Amino acid sequence: MKLIKRTRLAAAIGTAALAGALCAPANAAIVLGGDNGWEVSYGGFINLFYTQSDFEFEGGASEDSSHLNEGLLPAFHTLTAKSPEIGGLKGTAQITFAPDSSTDKRKRLNKSGVLDGGSEIDMREVFFNVSGDFGTISAGRTLSLYQRQAILKDMTLFGMGALAGPDGGGTGLGRIGFGYVYPDFRTRFTYKTPDINGFNLEVGIFDPQEPIGVASNTAETDTPQFQTEATYTHGFEGGSFNVWFGLLWQEEEITSSAAGGTGDIESFGWNVGLDVKFGGFNVVGHYYDGEALGTLLFNLGPNTLDGSACSVTDCDEADNNGGYIQGSYTFNGKTKVGVSWGGSFQDDNTAGAPEIDNELWTVGVYHDVNSWLKVVAEYNEHNSDFLGHDTESFSVGAFVLW
Amino acid sequence: MKNTMSMICRLLPAAALFAAAGPACADDDLYKSGLNQYIRLAEQDSTDVPNQHPATLDGQAVSDALSIIQVWEKNWFKPNEAEKVFSTSQAQLLGQYIALALGTATPGQDVIFALARTDKGFLGMRDLTYTSGRAFFVNGKLNVIIGEYRRAPDRFQERANSSAGIEEVRYFFAHGKRTKPSDFKLAVVSGEGIDTRAVGGSKRRDWFEIDVRQAAAALAARAAQENQAAGSADAEAVRQEAARLAQERRELRLEMARMRRDMEQGAGQNGAAPATVEQRLKSLDELRKKGLISDDEFARKREEILKDL
Numbered sequence: 275m276k277l278i279k280r281t282r283l284a285a286a287i288g289t290a291a292l293a294g295a296l297c298a299p300a301n302a303a304i305v306l307g308g309d310n311g312w313e314v315s316y317g318g319f320i321n322l323f324y325t326q327s328d329f330e331f332e333g334g335a336s337e338d339s340s341h342l343n344e345g346l347l348p349a350f351h352t353l354t355a356k357s358p359e360i361g362g363l364k365g366t367a368q369i370t371f372a373p374d375s376s377t378d379k380r381k382r383l384n385k386s387g388v389l390d391g392g393s394e395i396d397m398r399e400v401f402f403n404v405s406g407d408f409g410t411i412s413a414g415r416t417l418s419l420y421q422r423q424a425i426l427k428d429m430t431l432f433g434m435g436a437l438a439g440p441d442g443g444g445t446g447l448g449r450i451g452f453g454y455v456y457p458d459f460r461t462r463f464t465y466k467t468p469d470i471n472g473f474n475l476e477v478g479i480f481d482p483q484e485p486i487g488v489a490s491n492t493a494e495t496d497t498p499q500f501q502t503e504a505t506y507t508h509g510f511e512g513g514s515f516n517v518w519f520g521l522l523w524q525e526e527e528i529t530s531s532a533a534g535g536t537g538d539i540e541s542f543g544w545n546v547g548l549d550v551k552f553g554g555f556n557v558v559g560h561y562y563d564g565e566a567l568g569t570l571l572f573n574l575g576p577n578t579l580d581g582s583a584c585s586v587t588d589c590d591e592a593d594n595n596g597g598y599i600q601g602s603y604t605f606n607g608k609t610k611v612g613v614s615w616g617g618s619f620q621d622d623n624t625a626g627a628p629e630i631d632n633e634l635w636t637v638g639v640y641h642d643v644n645s646w647l648k649v650v651a652e653y654n655e656h657n658s659d660f661l662g663h664d665t666e667s668f669s670v671g672a673f674v675l676w
Numbered sequence: 677m678k679n680t681m682s683m684i685c686r687l688l689p690a691a692a693l694f695a696a697a698g699p700a701c702a703d704d705d706l707y708k709s710g711l712n713q714y715i716r717l718a719e720q721d722s723t724d725v726p727n728q729h730p731a732t733l734d735g736q737a738v739s740d741a742l743s744i745i746q747v748w749e750k751n752w753f754k755p756n757e758a759e760k761v762f763s764t765s766q767a768q769l770l771g772q773y774i775a776l777a778l779g780t781a782t783p784g785q786d787v788i789f790a791l792a793r794t795d796k797g798f799l800g801m802r803d804l805t806y807t808s809g810r811a812f813f814v815n816g817k818l819n820v821i822i823g824e825y826r827r828a829p830d831r832f833q834e835r836a837n838s839s840a841g842i843e844e845v846r847y848f849f850a851h852g853k854r855t856k857p858s859d860f861k862l863a864v865v866s867g868e869g870i871d872t873r874a875v876g877g878s879k880r881r882d883w884f885e886i887d888v889r890q891a892a893a894a895l896a897a898r899a900a901q902e903n904q905a906a907g908s909a910d911a912e913a914v915r916q917e918a919a920r921l922a923q924e925r926r927e928l929r930l931e932m933a934r935m936r937r938d939m940e941q942g943a944g945q946n947g948a949a950p951a952t953v954e955q956r957l958k959s960l961d962e963l964r965k966k967g968l969i970s971d972d973e974f975a976r977k978r979e980e981i982l983k984d985l
Contacts, residue, residue: 317835350835350839352835352838354838398839399841403843416839417840426842431836432832469711472846509848514848642832645803645831646831648832673832675832
């Protein structure tokens, strides 16, 4: 009877196939499914690097550092629930929490605090999607649209990149502030078109940001932040290319500043990028430009003179731009060797924003031992007006994924 | 709020310009699931030898034939173990859609495909891979060229994207060529209607030539042999089961023929068969009677069909 059972199963699958019922595969390793069509999955990764670095601070001081710390990515733990399709609608709900695997060298307590700089659980994603033939509506918090392709295609995503300091906990910076402004995990409503032969457009309203580190009544934001991203992907003989274009706009009114000036700060930025793959070769280029965008994190504001500043009479936006170029070759589909250069820059302005020049060179080797283990070796050299130091570092580390 | 309208005016034209530069909305897939699984008609990669299209093939027979293609997988843990090239679901999908597509294809068209399969990997984790290729009918045989075999996705990039609000990573697959062998080098288990293409005195391991009738008959013979071995006590049950399956097979063939007919009538409509409400209700009723769908599914689908009135 064994064969008959198998054949009956095959016939049943054949019928399902006729109905086009083969589900798209989930990319998580651990998947639980119920008979009612709901599917819950759990995926993630953990990484840790050993980093040897040499810091030269403004003013002449220097420090050598040996540190065990995370790469650009923290540990991600993602839980996803997917609904069955009912009436042409599919639902997805997802949360991602990101615990740090390393702490500041000056603090050993494994809990959050002023100087711990890590070791806390960072709740990055809390969102749901509703999808259908019309596209996808998404609500909640996940990585923002503006410049997200830049960080996702950056080879230091699975490496270390620049270092914020010699002793700190938390993650490395990658190219944040050295080629793109951090997109951040911001709360939003977005609408994304269905895939139209490789073309997608996503637009959304986002929770606006007010200056960091000041009292709540010193700024006012009475409109949402707007972001949009358009991407187009196309394959050709032996390769493919992907282009993207994004926009960001936000308006805030500074009602009180340390210098005394008040006024409107209008952030506006655009970015464009290209990712070309041909055989084992891959070239990525990214450029952004705008005003009141900031250098590392989005427009920290007058208090930090990053992105914008206030004088005794008024407030003014600073011009920001930057980008990176990256070339890599992957041997046997498993070992990627890459080199990249990039920078983020700010022009000074009359309200007191300083000129900022951040540049980073990276050379890295990224090897997939198998489908769940990656080992990495990376050399980084950066100079940063924003961070106030020039640094050379060498990191080796590993990722385990599930 | 005073700058909101000016901001909208700044954002929208640029987005609209980019959208206008994108490709027109067109979809020529016979089957599509997500961004990376599809079966579609495409132009031949080489026009030296025209295909014998349209070709009339039995979908279930093609599925059976594809399901018995095996390769020798030799490694430290599995010496001399044969492995199926197509999983059961891949073979079923491909068989049905290849038969459907080649029934209307022109001599200058091939079927190209990319399909996923999931196997148990390390510690019971899901190990997902993609197989892509092309299929066409020539010299009285179904030909299948493997472009990429069990290609692993970039799971690290997928995981990073997934935790950044991007559900899928798009891949582009090679579909194999008549003029150049792909990287598929595994040794194929020949016989029972399955062979590899001889080119210039040597065999192309990535190019299967399939005598569909012979392969399907071989599978049936294997089934009969196994059934015989199952013992005389089960013989009557086996016969009844075989008769029932044969009946189901005949009904499936009729269904395929109907779909093919509808497809021909509705050419240019993506392979979607334009059936009347009455035909659809009858088909639905048949599926319920065969026990292939539940009463709930029947009721829900019936309601959907009646909404088209």
